[in-house]
Every structure is written in C-alpha cells, then in structure tokens.
Amino acid sequence: MPNYSPSSASAIVADAVSGSHVLKIEGYSLTKGCGTGEFLRSEIFVIAGHRWHIKYFPDGVVSDYADWIDIFVQRDDDTDGKDIMARLWISLLNHDGESVPSHDIISSQFEKYSPKTARGCKKFMKRKDLEESSYLKDDCFSIRCHVTVRNEIRTFKTRTLVDVPPSNLHRHLLDLLTSGKGGDISFEVGGETFRAHRYIVAARSPVFMAELLGPMKEKAAACIRIDGMEAKVFKAMLHFIYTDSLPNIDEDEIVGMAQHLLVAADRYNLERLKLMCEETLCKSINKDSAATTLALAEQHGCDGLKKACFEFLTSVDNLKAVMASDGFAHLKSSCPSILEVLVTNLSR
Structure with missing residues (x-):
C-alpha cells in the first residue's frame, strides 16, 4: 500500500457573461431641447438574465452639463431583488459600427x-x-452599451483521475546506503567504517568528485580514511548526500551537530548543507555560544551567521556576557580581525 495520502483538488470559479445593445438616435436635432435632466429611453434588452435600458440625455443630466450628451444604463429588474456586479463600456460608433477611441x-x-x-x-x-x-450623418448617430455581469463566485470539488505520489527517490537511495548493496567504496572515520557508492558520493560533492573520479590517488582506492571528523558527523553528512536531508537528531545535540556539520559541509563543498547548518545556528545564538559561533562563521565564510552574531552583540548586556565567556578568548586568538569589525559595528 502507498505510504502517502491521496491528493484532492478543488476549483474557485469566477466568470462573467457579456452582451451589448446598440442604440441609434434618428432625428438627433429634434431630440435637443428636451431639457436638462430629461431623457429618452431605449427598448428593454436582456443581458445575463437581467433587464436593462439605456437613458439618453440630449441636454445633460444637470445644468452644469447642459452642453453635453449624457448616457446612462439602468438595470430594469422588478422581480429579482438581488444585487449584481457589473461593468459598463459605452462607445460612440462610426459608420462601420466600430468604436470611436476618443x-x-x-x-x-x-x-x-x-x-x-x-x-x-x-x-x-x-x-x-x-x-x-x-459621426453624425443624416441627423443620426449610434452608441453601443456593452454590459459585463460577473457571476456568483463558486467553489466545487474537481476529480483527480491520476494520483501521482510524491517523489520517494530519497528513500530508495537511503535504503541503498543502509543496506550497503552495490557499495564500491568504504570510508574509515573515527574507528567506524561506512560503505557507500562512489558515483553517488562523487555526484554530490565536487571534492569527492576530484578524490574518487579525478586524478587524485584515492581514485583507485577501495577504502579512504577521513581524519578530523567524528563518525556520527560523517554518518549524518552521508545521510544528507543520499537524501538531501538530515537524519533525526536529538534536541540537545542539534546545535553541536550543526556546528560540526557546517565544518564538514565547507570541507566537502556541500553548499546546501552548509546553509542549512548556518540557518540552525542563527536561531540558536546565546550568551554562551555567540563567541564560538562568530569564530566559526568567520573561519568558514558564513556571512549570514556573522550578521546574526553582530546583531546579538549590539546589546550591551549580551556583549558583556560574551566577553566574559570562555569562547571569547578563543575568538580573540583565532580571529583577531573580526574584533575590529565588531568594534566598528558597535561604534556606528
């Protein structure tokens, strides 16, 4: 049975119905002089199931517009009391029945x-x-009123005929790593041996690509020794290489693991893993860890993490506490230049 929930689908449908009515004014000169506010109306026409008529004001709607022709469209429903949403388009027509842009x-x-x-x-x-x-010819001219009525917005379920499950490539690759099937390279790390697949590891890391498939001496080696890294850190990095995600890590070990994995990711040019660790550490800065984290950020080119540390240290209380911590001595000895940057930032 599939280990995913079937997908479902729905749709929000917003559509409209349009229609138009052409009103021809014959004997235009005789319509003048009706008086301001007086109108002549067209025949009733129906658009989108609603009744409408055009009001033609030859002498304007109000006295201020006495020299103008005004055109209005009125909804003429008597029985349907519901409000509707509509948009108008009123055009003067030329002799070919086309709209006059002006x-x-x-x-x-x-x-x-x-x-x-x-x-x-x-x-x-x-x-x-x-x-x-x-446009006035033989004492006649025409206008067109185009009405667009928006239907009530509707929501309904739609059928999903083919349910495509999410990708599970990462699970298959993890099974391959866990089982060791087809493994053709081993890594010795901290007294433990990890079986892996040369081409998968090389495809994910430019450093491993050079070591395993390039002219370096490890190309033909069946076992490679990794120094300067704990076995559990390498295991987590290998998990990332195969799945693009990290394994479950105990909550009290998350920060420490992120620090070690950041170093490993920088060593093997795993940029996404490095950024994931950097993000975790940005959220975990405190008075005890700020100095160590800042040193780590400086040594491994983590600009975002450095900015987060600087922001934390803008507080005088935080700065005093960090300067009294054990990590601050390490920061001064390993990254003296960063202290100059810190002083410059604080003096702004």
Missing part, C-alpha cells in the same frame, strides 16, 4: 447594481463636437 468609456471595475440602479457617463460628448463630426 469616445470610448470603460468602467475601471465592477460595480454593484441593485434592481433599479443606473450608472453611466456624464459629459459623454459635447453636442457641438458631435454636430461638427462625421
């Missing part, structure tokens, strides 16, 4: 329409401009 008004967003809401365009076009344009 008189093409589009709402910037969807707006709420109650059953009798009217919205539109004040100062749609000056009467003088229309009368002097080619």
Whole structure:
C-alpha cells in the first residue's frame, strides 16, 4: 500500500457573461431641447438574465452639463431583488459600427447594481463636437452599451483521475546506503567504517568528485580514511548526500551537530548543507555560544551567521556576557580581525 495520502483538488470559479445593445438616435436635432435632466429611453434588452435600458440625455443630466450628451444604463429588474456586479463600456460608433477611441468609456471595475440602479457617463460628448463630426450623418448617430455581469463566485470539488505520489527517490537511495548493496567504496572515520557508492558520493560533492573520479590517488582506492571528523558527523553528512536531508537528531545535540556539520559541509563543498547548518545556528545564538559561533562563521565564510552574531552583540548586556565567556578568548586568538569589525559595528 502507498505510504502517502491521496491528493484532492478543488476549483474557485469566477466568470462573467457579456452582451451589448446598440442604440441609434434618428432625428438627433429634434431630440435637443428636451431639457436638462430629461431623457429618452431605449427598448428593454436582456443581458445575463437581467433587464436593462439605456437613458439618453440630449441636454445633460444637470445644468452644469447642459452642453453635453449624457448616457446612462439602468438595470430594469422588478422581480429579482438581488444585487449584481457589473461593468459598463459605452462607445460612440462610426459608420462601420466600430468604436470611436476618443469616445470610448470603460468602467475601471465592477460595480454593484441593485434592481433599479443606473450608472453611466456624464459629459459623454459635447453636442457641438458631435454636430461638427462625421459621426453624425443624416441627423443620426449610434452608441453601443456593452454590459459585463460577473457571476456568483463558486467553489466545487474537481476529480483527480491520476494520483501521482510524491517523489520517494530519497528513500530508495537511503535504503541503498543502509543496506550497503552495490557499495564500491568504504570510508574509515573515527574507528567506524561506512560503505557507500562512489558515483553517488562523487555526484554530490565536487571534492569527492576530484578524490574518487579525478586524478587524485584515492581514485583507485577501495577504502579512504577521513581524519578530523567524528563518525556520527560523517554518518549524518552521508545521510544528507543520499537524501538531501538530515537524519533525526536529538534536541540537545542539534546545535553541536550543526556546528560540526557546517565544518564538514565547507570541507566537502556541500553548499546546501552548509546553509542549512548556518540557518540552525542563527536561531540558536546565546550568551554562551555567540563567541564560538562568530569564530566559526568567520573561519568558514558564513556571512549570514556573522550578521546574526553582530546583531546579538549590539546589546550591551549580551556583549558583556560574551566577553566574559570562555569562547571569547578563543575568538580573540583565532580571529583577531573580526574584533575590529565588531568594534566598528558597535561604534556606528
């Protein structure tokens, strides 16, 4: 049986329905003089299941717009009391039925329409401009009102016909490491022997690549001795090489293991492992460990970890406690230059 939970899927669907209505004004000159605020209305038209009509104001909606033609669109539903969200696009048309860009008004967003809401365009076009344009022909002109109504947003489950499990390559490689099957290289570390696979180890570490597959003397060796590293640290590093993750580590050993693994990762150019250790140590800085951690960061080129230490030491109390710790003497002797940087940072 698969050791993963089946996946599921759902969808959020937001869509809209659009439609348009063309209103032709015949005998334009006779519509003038109706009076400010007076309108002529189109026939009812239906878009997205809702009734609408166009209001044509030949003398403007209010007295300030008396020289303008104003166009509004009103929802004309009597029975459906629900609010809807809609967007308008009002256009003057040329003789080919195409929108005139200079008189093409589009709402910037969807707006709420109650059953009798009217919205539109004040100062749609000056009467003088229309009368002097080619768009008024034989005392006629046309406008088009395009309405887009947003449907209610819906959520529903979708079927997953093929359920692809997550990758388990790391588990297979760990099984290969644990079983030792096909192993063709051994490492002696701290009195323990670890069986591994030359090509896997080399593929993960440029240093091992040079040692195992390059012209170095270890190329033909069946067993390589690793000095300066504890067996448990090498075992954890080998686990990372095969799985790209770390094994379970006891909580009281996490910081110490991270320090040792950072050194090992830097030694074998395992950049991701090094950054993982650096992240762990950044979260674990305290008065007892700050000096040792800062020295470690300086020696192995961990800029992020150094910054975290400097930030911790900006506190006078923290600085006094760290200077009194055993690790500070080690920091002074091993990394004297870092103290100059520390003083410079504190003096800012």
